[in-house]
Amino acid sequence: MDNILNITDSIYYVGLNDRDTHLFENMWPLPKGVTYNSYLIKDEKNVLFDTVKATKTHLFIEKINNILDGKKLDYLVINHMEPDHSGSISDILRAYPDIKIIGNKKTFEFLKALYGIESNLYEIKDGDEIDLGKHKLKFYLTPMVHWPETMMTFEETEKILFAGDAFGGFGTLDGGVFDDEVDIEYYENEIRRYYSNIVGKFGPMVQRAMKKLSGLDIKIIASTHGPVWRTNPGRIISLYDKWSKYETEEGVVIAYGSMYGNTEKMADYIARCLSDEGIKNIRVMNSSEVHESFIINEIWRFKGVLFGTNTYNNGIFPRMENLLINLEHKGIKNRVFGVFGTYGWSGGGVKGIVEYIKKNKWEMVCDPVEVQFSAHEEHYEKLRNLAKEMAK
Numbered sequence: 207m208d209n210i211l212n213i214t215d216s217i218y219y220v221g222l223n224d225r226d227t228h229l230f231e232n233m234w235p236l237p238k239g240v241t242y243n244s245y246l247i248k249d250e251k252n253v254l255f256d257t258v259k260a261t262k263t264h265l266f267i268e269k270i271n272n273i274l275d276g277k278k279l280d281y282l283v284i285n286h287m288e289p290d291h292s293g294s295i296s297d298i299l300r301a302y303p304d305i306k307i308i309g310n311k312k313t314f315e316f317l318k319a320l321y322g323i324e325s326n327l328y329e330i331k332d333g334d335e336i337d338l339g340k341h342k343l344k345f346y347l348t349p350m351v352h353w354p355e356t357m358m359t360f361e362e363t364e365k366i367l368f369a370g371d372a373f374g375g376f377g378t379l380d381g382g383v384f385d386d387e388v389d390i391e392y393y394e395n396e397i398r399r400y401y402s403n404i405v406g407k408f409g410p411m412v413q414r415a416m417k418k419l420s421g422l423d424i425k426i427i428a429s430t431h432g433p434v435w436r437t438n439p440g441r442i443i444s445l446y447d448k449w450s451k452y453e454t455e456e457g458v459v460i461a462y463g464s465m466y467g468n469t470e471k472m473a474d475y476i477a478r479c480l481s482d483e484g485i486k487n488i489r490v491m492n493s494s495e496v497h498e499s500f501i502i503n504e505i506w507r508f509k510g511v512l513f514g515t516n517t518y519n520n521g522i523f524p525r526m527e528n529l530l531i532n533l534e535h536k537g538i539k540n541r542v543f544g545v546f547g548t549y550g551w552s553g554g555g556v557k558g559i560v561e562y563i564k565k566n567k568w569e570m571v572c573d574p575v576e577v578q579f580s581a582h583e584e585h586y587e588k589l590r591n592l593a594k595e596m597a598k
């Protein structure tokens with residue numbers, strides 16, 4: 207049949223692209239859009255894995271009906287309840303009133319609280335299995351990857367892991383769906399941005415889930431966002447392992463706030479000094495211009511972080527403080543930090559950033575460098591020293 211996308215002979219892709227939503231979770235920019243991936247197994251029992259955001263329900267049900275071609279939908283497995291995946295559950299229930307909804311105890315608590323659904327439930331526990339005919343499903347509870355009810359489902363015959371949010375990323379699937387059909391470099395940056403923005407706080411839980419799944423012979427990873435990994439699932443597994451251990455590459459992110467260019471001048475000077483020290487990956491990012499989503503993504507990659515701020519009403523420049531609040535939320539670890547900035551008549555900006563650093567027990571490479579209004583000849587040695595300490 208036309209317009210039906212097979213993952214394998216009897217497993218189908220029924221996900222959808224979203225190019226209309228500008229902010230994921232009403233917070234994180236989506237310049238390249240996002241997918242809500244969903245999958246369908248056809249067997250003696252037909253099973254759907256997760257749904258899509260409510261705005262896409264109509265197209266979603268059309269796709270499912272095309273594939274079922276008059277057959278029954280027996281089960282809906284809910285690996286994750288966040289509304290980007292659960293938004294169409296009520297409509298699925300209306301379209302297939304005999305369906306059984308498979309989830310764990312927490313899933314059903316959320317299902318009732320979000321949508322008032324209390325019927326058609328089939329509760330599973332960690333390690334439970336269900337036979338579909340040729341296929342067999344096994345359920346693994348993986349709490350906090352990304353919510354407490356999160357689980358993953360492994361199909362044992364074709365060895366496909368339905369992974370929920372794990373291993374997924376931002377970016378629509380423009381034609382190609384599989385890792386071997388797309389320019390994977392294009393997606394990797396968006397996958398790290400998704401990881402660092404959405405899942406990043408839960409690194410230890412991601413590690414726990416990966417240990418739990420480590421014995422499985424996984425041939426295909428089918429996440430709820432981004433490409434399906436059928437040729438090189440090992441690549442995304444090892445990236446996830448690295449990110450969730452907070453491992454880094456050599457490089458420095460200089461994020462700054464500057465009203466009239468004086469703090470920016472310091473940022474550029476430090477960047478030049480870092481280059482003199484042989485650092486090749488330097489990202490100078492203006493917090494007024496670049497959304498913190500993208501700054502956090504770079505910080506997730508590199509070891510060094512320099513914060514620059516002017517003083518604004520005796521405090522940190524608000525756009526910079528927003529970045530710090532978000533980094534605190536993400537529980538960033540294993541980085542080295544430095545601070546620089548300016549004040550007019552009373553300080554507060556640099557002091558405010560140092561307080562964040564101390565509160566979070568982040569490591570500082572040396573004392574901050576703070577100047578009145580603008581850096582001049584007499585300040586450059588201190589700025590160069592900050593760059594040298596960072597480069598070490």
Ligand code: FEO
Nearest residue numbers: 288290352371430
């Ligand atoms: Fe893609 Fe946690 O939702």
